[in-house]
Amino acid sequence: MHKPCALSWQVMNILSFRLLYKQPSATRGGSDVMAVTPWLAPIIWEETFNPELVDAIYKPMNLTIATTVFAVGKYIRFLGEFLETAEKHFMVDFKVHYHIFTDQPQEVPAVNLAAGRKIFVHQVPKLDRWQDISASRMQMIQTIIEEQVHREADYIYCQDVDAKFHFRWGAETLDRLVGQIHPWYYDLSRDQFTYERRPESTAYIPSGVGDFYYIGAMFGGTVEDVYRLVKKCHENIEADKAKGIEAAWQEESHLNWYLLHNKPSKVLSPEYMWDDQRGKTEVMRVIRLSQILKNYGEVRENV
Ligand code: GAL
Ligand code: MN
Numbered sequence: 001m002h003k004p005c006a007l008s009w010q011v012m013n014i015l016s017f018r019l020l021y022k023q024p025s026a027t028r029g030g031s032d033v034m035a036v037t038p039w040l041a042p043i044i045w046e047e048t049f050n051p052e053l054v055d056a057i058y059k060p061m062n063l064t065i066a067t068t069v070f071a072v073g074k075y076i077r078f079l080g081e082f083l084e085t086a087e088k089h090f091m092v093d094f095k096v097h098y099h100i101f102t103d104q105p106q107e108v109p110a111v112n113l114a115a116g117r118k119i120f121v122h123q124v125p126k127l128d129r130w131q132d133i134s135a136s137r138m139q140m141i142q143t144i145i146e147e148q149v150h151r152e153a154d155y156i157y158c159q160d161v162d163a164k165f166h167f168r169w170g171a172e173t174l175d176r177l178v179g180q181i182h183p184w185y186y187d188l189s190r191d192q193f194t195y196e197r198r199p200e201s202t203a204y205i206p207s208g209v210g211d212f213y214y215i216g217a218m219f220g221g222t223v224e225d226v227y228r229l230v231k232k233c234h235e236n237i238e239a240d241k242a243k244g245i246e247a248a249w250q251e252e253s254h255l256n257w258y259l260l261h262n263k264p265s266k267v268l269s270p271e272y273m274w275d276d277q278r279g280k281t282e283v284m285r286v287i288r289l290s291q292i293l294k295n296y297g298e299v300r301e302n303v
Contacts (some may be wrong), residue, residue: 024211026186026269031282037211037267043181045269046285049172055093058171064095065174066153066223068141069161071102072133073126074299078162078292080109085165087114089288094171097153101140120148130300134216135250138234145227157220160291162299163273167288175266177221177229179259183270183278185213196253201245202236203253205260214259216252217291218273221265229258 024038033045042048067090071079083098090096095116100108103126113119124140127133141158149156155174185193190210196203220226233254240247247253274280274290 020208023190026181026212027283031285033269033283037263039263041263041265041267043267043269044172044272046271051168051170051172054170054172058174059093062095063155063174064097064153065091066097066099066149066156068099068101068137068144068156068158070124070133070137070140071100071104071108071161072124073103073301075161076102076104076107077299079107080111081164081292082161083109083111083119087111087117089165089167090169091171092168097149099144099149101137126301129302131246131250133301134252135237135246138230138237138251138254142227142230142234145223145230150223150227153223155220156223156226158218158226159273159289160217162294163217163289163291165289167271167286169272169288173220173266173268173272175221175264177225177259177262177264178219178266178268179212179214179255179264180218180268180272181270182213182215183273183275186270186283187281188213193256194248194253195256196247196249198245200243201247201253202239203247203257205257210256210260211263212267214252214256214264215270215273216249216255218268218289219255219259229255229262233258 021038025034026043027033033043035043035045035048037043069079069082079100098119099122100119101122101124102108103124105121105123108119108121122144127136137158145156191207193210193213195205195210198204219229233251236254237251271284271286271288274287276290276293280287
């Protein structure tokens with residue numbers, strides 16, 4: 001009979017990475033896309049779905065979709081355009097609750113919202129470092145889910161505010177746990193991904209492992225699944241902090257660790273959060289939402 005042995009955390013860590021497999025690809029080269037992951041989650045690109053059909057299925061469900069954006073410090077300047085363009089393209093004809101976290105509630109612009117859509121403003125302190133503002137989002141999302149969102153919404157999507165919608169961003173994105181492929185990494189090998197590479201961090205991902213490099217600026221899913229995600233990421237951020245470690249890309253590194261070990265049920269292509277700094281590439285048929293060009297020296301609290 002096997003006697004269970006006490007495994008050290010290092011051994012456990014190695015075991016959890018034991019299943020080695022080929023890196024999934026997001027494209028088939030050129031402009032042809034890959035529409036499913038090796039664990040059979042759809043990858044959503046333009047032309048892989050029929051928007052009218054998707055809407056006909058989801059609209060009768062009477063869903064409420066919460067979305068979170070953080071407009072802290074100078075990032076408040078992006079909020080107006082984010083909301084105005086969201087009203088044109090984001091989950092049109094669905095009930096949407098915008099949860100805005102800001103240190104300047106009086107600066108939240110008045111935007112005309114379609115019926116069934118609401119804004120909730122949550123006051124938060126302005127932290128001194130952009131890295132801390134960014135990482136603290138996991139905990140704040142956890143708190144509003146506990147306090148409010150779990151009663152009021154079916155899905156929750158968490159997005160960066162320094163972005164603008166250009167095209168349909170709709171119900172095709174709805175699923176249990178949803179991550180998005182980062183616009184700068186969809187065509188690179190996983191050893192080039194900017195995962196956290198120090199074994200001391202809870203976000204550690206060794207080389208030779210990894211599916212996609214997911215963007216921290218967009219993740220979502222059902223309220224229950226996003227709650228598990230933000231709670232675990234927050235816990236891991238705190239564990240690292242206690243050891244004096246900050247992951248390479250703060251909460252984005254922790255999100256990547258989480259989505260490696262908890263596979264997303266749907267993966268969004270980079271169409272859903274592009275980066276205007278990267279010109280449109282061959283594979284991109286549309287850009288739905290994109291991070292706008294900005295001068296980091298001007299908008300970040302510290303450089
Ligand atoms: C950059 C992006 C950062 C982070 C980084 C990861 O393009 O601006 O927020 O995602 O990639 O390498
Ligand atoms: Mn951003």
